[in-house]
Amino acid sequence: MSPLVSVIVPCHNSRKTLALCVEAALTQSYAETEVIVVDDASTDDSAAIVEGLGATVVRMPVNGGAGLARNRGMAAARGDILFFADSDVALAPDAVEQAVRMFDEHPEYAAVWGVYGDRPLVDDGIVERVQVLTGHYRQSRLDVVHTGHFAVGALRREVVDRLGGFDERLVGQWTNEDHEFGLRIAENFPVGRAVDVVGFHDDDDRVTSVVRKRFGRAVSLIPLVLKQRDLKPEREALHRPAELAAIGLTGLGVLLAAVWPVLGVLTAVGLAAFLWTIRGMLGFVRTAAGLRVATAAAVLTFVYGFAVGLGGLTGAFRYAVDPSFRRRYRTVSM
Known part of the structure; x- marks a missing residue:
């Protein structure tokens, strides 16, 4: 039986790219997928966009940051595999399928971290193209990976059952809560890079x-x-x-x-x-x-x-x- 995959998307005032993100998650080639968007107290129409597309919305009463939002998404998820995508990332059509395949081929892996694609989700000029191309190159050529990439990546439910989730003390800009959790996972489980698990990113311009x-x-x-x-x-x-x-x-x-x-x-x-x-x-x-x-x-x-x-x-x-x-x-x- 194919495992259920929960795609978890934290968002805050993400109307520019949110529809592209959610539509890509809802139309994955892998059928056993649910999409959960955690609206982190947006002041724009992000929640309405998600509801209009038919995905599940979890509403946060106050803005708590991506780590806290992802924790709430994990609490609401039913899947055995938790797949994370940022609201400015649109997954390639087979991203979830490739993650499941990677877990099947490597049962020892507790997490597989994907890569950004080689083109921007929304092309806003040469600065963004440089960001996307250099990021894609460096991610794709890592032989060993420990740092989690929660903009596009997946982990098994048992990881959260054993280690908990993101450290909710790490709130605010540049607290690196994603790096901390990724390294905590790598301390305790084997993890791997999955270059076929791709998300297209609307990067800084x-x-x-x-x-x-x-x-x-x-x-x-x-x-x-x-x-x-x-x-x-x-x-x-x-x-x-x-x-x-x-x-x-x-x-x-x-x-x-x-x-x-x-x-x-x-x-x-x-x-x-x-x-x-x-x-x-x-x-x-x-x-x-x-x-x-x-x-x-x-x-x-x-x-x-x-x-x-x-x-x-x-x-x-x-x-x-x-x-x-x-x-x-x-x-x-x-």
């Missing part, structure tokens, strides 16, 4: 928005990265350590050149090292979208990586001086 998010998340992730040394979550980050080191060397070269011009050579060395570390990604972007988008990808990746590096240093300082910051994440084996 403004540089300032991306910079702000990556800086904020980098600050907040430091205690989690230091707590989870065995899992080494930094290896799965959008900006890998070698790339950040090259960016740092470039910045150091610029500073030192102001005092001793000959040390400006470090800038050139750093830039060359940076481009070397992302050469595969740039080749993929150029093949997919052309030289102009690949050039933009190189520039934006450097800018975003610089923001991540500054965020990491800021987080390290906070970790050193703020005991409550050090204790932010529980992540203990059960």
Whole structure:
């Protein structure tokens, strides 16, 4: 007998993409599917959109964030498999079917994490295209995966029965409640990447928005990265350590050149090292979208990586001086 899959979608003021998201979830090739949308106290017509499409709506009385909304969705779900999709993601028609197949082929897996597709859900320009293509490339080429991808991914009900759900203490921007839960799952169960489980994402289309998010998340992730040394979550980050080191060397070269011009050579060395570390990604972007988008990808990746590096240093300082910051994440084996 085919297991029931509960597709859980948290949403807050998501009218731009919500219909695309819910319609894609309702028309999956896998028949044994229910769709539950948790309206996180939206002030727009998100709940009405979902009701008009015939999906189940769980209404939150106050805005509590994605983690809390997903917990309420899991409580309402009847499925043996819980499939998560964000409200700005439209699943490929066979995404659920591919997740079920992955669980069948790998009965040891407790969770399978999908990937973003190689095109935007709504194309708002070159910044978004860079976001989508670089994200797709990096997710698709991870050999080992521990960090949960709750924008498009699935887990078995027994995981929640044993570990509970998202940590409801982690409320607010950039608290990384999804990373915490994903790493808690990986501490206790085998998990896998499923490149055939695809969702098309309406990503950020403004540089300032991306910079702000990556800086904020980098600050907040430091205690989690230091707590989870065995899992080494930094290896799965959008900006890998070698790339950040090259960016740092470039910045150091610029500073030192102001005092001793000959040390400006470090800038050139750093830039060359940076481009070397992302050469595969740039080749993929150029093949997919052309030289102009690949050039933009190189520039934006450097800018975003610089923001991540500054965020990491800021987080390290906070970790050193703020005991409550050090204790932010529980992540203990059960």
